[in-house]
Amino acid sequence: MSTPASDNAAPSAWLLSLPALVFFAVIVIVPLIMTVVLSFHDWGEYKGIQPVFILKNWIEIWSDPYFGEMFARTFRIAILVTLITAVFGAPEAYILNRMRAPWRGIFVLVLLGPLLISIVARTLGWALLFGGNSGVVNAALMKLGVISSPIPFMFTETGVIIALAHVLMPFMVLSVWAALQRVDPQIENAAASLGAGHFTTLRRVIFPQIVPGVLSGGIIVFALSASAFATPAIIGGRRLKVAATLAYDEFLNTLNWPLGAAVATLLLVCLVVTIVGANRLIERRYAEVFR
Amino acid sequence: MTRNGPLALLYHALFVVFMLAPIVIVCIVAFTPEGYLSLPTHGLSLRWFRTIAQYPEFIRAFWVSIWLGALSSAIALSLSVPAALAIARYRFKGRDALATLFMSPLMIPPVVLGIAFLRFFSLVGLGGTFVGLVLSHVVIVFPFALRLTLASAVGMDRAIEQAAVSLGASDWTVFRRVTLPLILPGLVSGWALAFIQSFDEVTMTVFVAAPGTETLPVRMFLYIQDNIDPLVTSVSASVIALTAIALVALDRLYGLERLLAGRGINEP
Numbered sequence: 001m002s003t004p005a006s007d008n009a010a011p012s013a014w015l016l017s018l019p020a021l022v023f024f025a026v027i028v029i030v031p032l033i034m035t036v037v038l039s040f041h042d043w044g045e046y047k048g049i050q051p052v053f054i055l056k057n058w059i060e061i062w063s064d065p066y067f068g069e070m071f072a073r074t075f076r077i078a079i080l081v082t083l084i085t086a087v088f089g090a091p092e093a094y095i096l097n098r099m100r101a102p103w104r105g106i107f108v109l110v111l112l113g114p115l116l117i118s119i120v121a122r123t124l125g126w127a128l129l130f131g132g133n134s135g136v137v138n139a140a141l142m143k144l145g146v147i148s149s150p151i152p153f154m155f156t157e158t159g160v161i162i163a164l165a166h167v168l169m170p171f172m173v174l175s176v177w178a179a180l181q182r183v184d185p186q187i188e189n190a191a192a193s194l195g196a197g198h199f200t201t202l203r204r205v206i207f208p209q210i211v212p213g214v215l216s217g218g219i220i221v222f223a224l225s226a227s228a229f230a231t232p233a234i235i236g237g238r239r240l241k242v243a244a245t246l247a248y249d250e251f252l253n254t255l256n257w258p259l260g261a262a263v264a265t266l267l268l269v270c271l272v273v274t275i276v277g278a279n280r281l282i283e284r285r286y287a288e289v290f291r
Numbered sequence: 292m293t294r295n296g297p298l299a300l301l302y303h304a305l306f307v308v309f310m311l312a313p314i315v316i317v318c319i320v321a322f323t324p325e326g327y328l329s330l331p332t333h334g335l336s337l338r339w340f341r342t343i344a345q346y347p348e349f350i351r352a353f354w355v356s357i358w359l360g361a362l363s364s365a366i367a368l369s370l371s372v373p374a375a376l377a378i379a380r381y382r383f384k385g386r387d388a389l390a391t392l393f394m395s396p397l398m399i400p401p402v403v404l405g406i407a408f409l410r411f412f413s414l415v416g417l418g419g420t421f422v423g424l425v426l427s428h429v430v431i432v433f434p435f436a437l438r439l440t441l442a443s444a445v446g447m448d449r450a451i452e453q454a455a456v457s458l459g460a461s462d463w464t465v466f467r468r469v470t471l472p473l474i475l476p477g478l479v480s481g482w483a484l485a486f487i488q489s490f491d492e493v494t495m496t497v498f499v500a501a502p503g504t505e506t507l508p509v510r511m512f513l514y515i516q517d518n519i520d521p522l523v524t525s526v527s528a529s530v531i532a533l534t535a536i537a538l539v540a541l542d543r544l545y546g547l548e549r550l551l552a553g554r555g556i557n558e559p
Contacts, residue, residue, distance in 0.1 A: 009381040016377035017389055020370040020433070024392055027426050031407035032399075038410055092306045095299045107303075108548055109538065111310055117534045118491045120511045121527035125313025127519055128320055131328070136316065166313060227400030229494040234515055244402040244494070251406060251498065261410070264403045271400060 039262035049257055057262035067246075067263070071270075074242040077161055078226035082218050084165040089172030090214050094206065096173065097180040115170040123231045126163040130154045130235070155237040163235045164225050171224065172217040179213025212286045219278050223271055243267045314531060321528035323521050339525035349526055352510035355421070356490050359506060363428035364485035367436040368478060370429070375437055376470075379444035394434045404430065405498030412499065419501025427499045431492050432485035439484060439550075443477025480545040487537060 014021075039057055042050035061067045096107055114122060129136045130153035138150035153159035183206070191201040229244040236242065241249070243263060250260030295303070320328065324336030343349055371393075378390055396404065408427045409418070417423035451473065455465045493508040500509050507530065514523050541550060 010383040013377040013381035013383045013386070016373040018373075020374040020393060021389070023370055023429070024433075027411075028396070028404075028407075028430055031411035032403075034410050034414070035403070035407040088306070091299075091302060095295050095303045098295050098299075105542075107307070109542055110307060112547060113535070113538050114310060114314065116487050116491065116538055117314065118493070118508050118511070118527070118530050120493055120508045120515065121317060121530050122313055124511075124515060124519065124524065124527050125315075125317045127515070128316045128328070128524070129313055131519075163313075166309065169310065223398065223400075227402060229402050229497075230512055233512070244400065247402055247406060248497065251409065257410065261406060264400075264406045267400055268403045272398070275398060 035261050036265050038258055039265045041258040041261075043256050043258045057259045060259065061262055061266060070241050070246055071243060071266070073157065073240075074226055074244075074267075075270075077157060077164065077232075077242065078222050080161050081164045081168060081225040082222045084161070085169050085172035085221050086214050086218055088165075089169050089217070090176045090210060093173045093176035093180060093213070094210070097177055111173055112170045114167075115174075119167060119230050120234075122167055123163055123234045126159070126166065126231075127154065127234055130159050154235065155240055157236075157240065159235045160232050160240065160242075163231050164228055167228075167231055168221045168224055171220045172214070175217025175220065176210050176213040179210050179216075183209045212282065215278075215282045215286075219275055219282075222278075223275055226271055226274075227267060317524055317531060318528045320521060321525040323524075325521070328519065328521060328524075339521045340529070342522055343526055343529070346522070348505070349507070349510055352505050352507040355424075355504055356507040359421075359424055359428055360486040360489035363425050363489050364432055364436065364482045366425070367429045367433045367485055368440065368482050371433060371437040371440045371481070372474075372478070375440035375444045379441055380449075393437050396430050397434045401431070401492070401494035402498075405495040408495065409498040419499075419504060421504050424496070424499055424504050424506075427495060428489045428492065431495060432488045435488050436481045436485045439477050439481030440474065442549075443474040446477075447473050476545070480541065480550060483537070483541055483544075484550055487534065487541075491534075 038049075040053050040055065042052050042054050042056060044050070092111070096104065096111065099107060130138075135150070135153065137153065138147075141147045142150065151158065153162070187205060188201055191205045192198075196204065227244055228242070229248065232240065232242045233245045233248070236245070244267070247260045247263040247267070250256045250263060254260075321339060322335040322337070324334050324338060374389075374393060378386060404427070408423070412418045412420070412423040412427075417426070447470070452465050452469050455469045460468065490506075491508060492506075493512050496506050496509050497512065500506060505513070507526075511523055511526055511530075538547070541547065
């Protein structure tokens with residue numbers, strides 16, 4: 001539905017958007033700029049925040065290997081979570097798409113509903129499942145004979161990755177499913193009638209069509225897991241830090257706001273560069289699919 | 292041909308178990324009769340649900356969350372309606388940039404937003420206040436409100452508006468008597484989705500909330516950081532139950548697929 005652009009379209013459009021625009025300028029853009037500025041301020045335990053322009057915080061992040069290690073961990077977790085959700089979520093979306101009423105509606109509710117359930121409650125569930133050596137997951141795995149001694153899940157990257165993969169899985173299923181819905185269901189029959197086996201159809205016909213869905217879902221999952229806070233804070237504990245929990249510590253425990261602001265700014269820049277870059281790449285490669 | 296085979300169904304069953312396990316375990320543990328975390332539990336008891344009443348901080352946090360969600364969603368919605376009409380109806384220079392700006396809270400990590408708000412609010416004297424909390428939540432829920440208002444504004448039949456104009460209705464009358472009633476279902480769903488997003492938000496809110504203005508998820512998060520016991524589990528189970536009710540209602544009202552998958556901006 002498009003109204004032909006008329007000469008007087010712009011003023012009324014801007015007038016209508018004005019309240020939201022002013023709100024965003026004051027409450028989003030100004031604070032974000034202030035955060036970037038804050039990252040160049042000085043801080044001392046006794047003198048507090050000094051409004052000067054220095055590179056101290058940025059040099060500290062650059063030179064102290066602690067920050068490098070922490071950012072590497074953040075992105076390692078994000079990449080693994082993205083891969084896990086893609087590998088397990090895409091087939092599930094395919095299965096979901098082939099279901100019939102009323103099962104499809106029921107399982108859409110079951111699989112996508114958790115998106116709207118408090119992330120703290122979902123992570124608490126994993127903390128209960130993992131909890132110590134007597135945790136449910138370890139007990140079950142040992143009973144099944146998969147492992148002989150309990151795997152430490154709490155306060156480890158493994159635990160954080162599993163819990164994050166669970167928390168973000170619905171985004172991947174949703175994204176792949178959206179891609180699948182654009183596929184003509186008859187196309188599988190067409191492939192079969194031309195003599196393709198089931199596996200060939202999957203590989204040559206279905207797979208190429210869901211790749212854009214996996215990629216756009218992957219961007220969402222990557223961005224959300226790289227900036228995840230509550231899940232790594234609860235499962236990872238106080239020692240296993242990621243970028244978001246480190247920024248939180250600097251702000252609310254150490255009270256070194258400028259350093260925390262620098263960590264946050266760096267996280268934002270890394271994410272924006274990754275997301276915009278990945279989007280460009282995908283749009284160029286799959287222009288005809290996204291249109 | 293288009294049926295799922297037994298292997299696919301087995302995979303599906305395992306997947307569903309994985310997705311539901313943490314949620315189910317919270318609900319099971321919440322009913323434990325023991326005074327500590329124990330699995331499996333022997334027998335069911337409501338003692339931990341009754342205990343919640345003795346912790347006024349959880350009750351107060353719950354009401355903060357309710358009012359915060361209701362207010363911030365309403366404000367976000369009233370800001371998003373004119374913006375959605377502008378984006379849906381006009382092709383103008385800067386339209387895409389505007390849409391990107393309005394959807395940007397989805398892309399900015401909530402921890403960054405939280406830090407930005409903490410700094411900004413403490414400089415302008417809103418640090419730790421409920422007003423600051425509402426303003427910050429308007430930002431968080433705005434993309435969701437906009438997405439659904441935009442979807443209904445795009446899907447609306449404009450011939451009805453033109454008919455009203457030709458019958459002599461003023462712009463304001465057209466909006467109040469024709470446009471608004473037509474997009475109302477989208478607005479209600481947008482408000483509900485925004486409310487749930489606000490009710491669930493924890494990362495950004497942890498920075499903005501002060502002890503008197505903690506929301507329920509923030510209270511739960513801070514509590515879990517200290518220790519995990521059946522009390523916080525029963526609080527979580529209550530939250531899960533409330534969300535599940537809201538979810539089924541939303542599914543009936545609007546359709547969950549449409550609610551979550553709705554795009555709007557890039558659609559014609």
